Amino acid sequence: MNDFHDPTLDTGPADGERRFSLVLIALFKGVLYQDRHPGQWQDLLDHQARIRDHIAPLGLTLMLDEAEGHAYLSQKATDDEEGELPRLVRRQPLSYPVSLLLALLRKKLAEQDAGGDELRLILSREQIQEMLKLFFADTSNEARLLDRIDTHINKVVELGFLRRLKGETPRYEVRRILKSFVDAQWLVEFEQRLAEYREHAEGDH
Numbered sequence: 001m002n003d004f005h006d007p008t009l010d011t012g013p014a015d016g017e018r019r020f021s022l023v024l025i026a027l028f029k030g031v032l033y034q035d036r037h038p039g040q041w042q043d044l045l046d047h048q049a050r051i052r053d054h055i056a057p058l059g060l061t062l063m064l065d066e067a068e069g070h071a072y073l074s075q076k077a078t079d080d081e082e083g084e085l086p087r088l089v090r091r092q093p094l095s096y097p098v099s100l101l102l103a104l105l106r107k108k109l110a111e112q113d114a115g116g117d118e119l120r121l122i123l124s125r126e127q128i129q130e131m132l133k134l135f136f137a138d139t140s141n142e143a144r145l146l147d148r149i150d151t152h153i154n155k156v157v158e159l160g161f162l163r164r165l166k167g168e169t170p171r172y173e174v175r176r177i178l179k180s181f182v183d184a185q186w187l188v189e190f191e192q193r194l195a196e197y198r199e200h201a202e203g204d205h
Contacts, residue, residue, distance in 0.1 A: 019043045024051060027062070027073050031160055031177055034069030044071055063180060070177045097132065097152045102161060104131050105174050106182040125170035128153055 023043045026032050034041040044051070044064070052062050055073060064071040094102070112121050129149050136145060153172070156162045161181075162172045 020047050020050065023047060024054065027051070027055075027071065031070055031072045031175075033175075033177075041069070041071075065177075065180065068176045068179065070175075070180075072177070072180075095152075095155075097148075098155050098159075100135055101128070101132060101152055101156055102178065102182060105156070105161065106178050109174060109176065109179060119176075121174040121176075122165065123172055123174065125150070125153065125172070128172065 019040075020043070023032070023040050026037070026040055027044075032040060032044060045066075048062065048064060055062065059076050060073045061076050062071060063074045108123070109121055129146055132149050132152065133145065153162065157164060157172070161175050161178045163175055165171045165173055
């Protein structure tokens with residue numbers, strides 16, 4: 001008799017617990033995308049009520065957008081400073097250029113949605129560079145400016161709002177989770193913010 005056991009064939013309670021744990025770990029590590037991890041995404045949908053119960057005592061809430069296909073954990077806001085728990089989700093201060101780039105990318109997503117274009121928004125590195133160059137004072141050192149802009153692009157990639165695509169020509173997909181962080185109300189004030197950005201740039205030079 002063959003006693004070989006294939007753990008991938010497990011479908012009992014132990015396997016269910018493992019899948020729940022893996023989804024929870026994935027959420028604690030960052031954003032879970034449906035298109036990149038369809039199996040875990042389905043596990044998330046199957047266990048979302050249990051996940052919400054599990055993270056609630058930690059002061060966290062599950063931000064799940066089934067239409068856009070992404071999910072992440074967010075710290076619950078509270079007015080009670082004494083009762084507030086230590087933050088598990090780290091806040092990252094953003095520089096002016098990175099904030100500006102996020103604003104411009106969010107506006108691109110809004111324009112795409114208004115035009116009814118395809119779901120994915122893909123931009124070349126040159127397109128992103130040109131978007132940002134408009135808000136920087138003229139410089140005699142073009143190469144240095146582009147290097148600085150590439151640093152800001154890399155930061156946005158690190159934050160998870162841009163994803164590098166494979167290929168010889170640098171191209172990036174704008175992750176639609178950006179809509180969750182830069183909401184519609186923020187976009188209403190976008191033109192005013194751009195004016196402030198322009199003043200900021202002029203004041204720096």
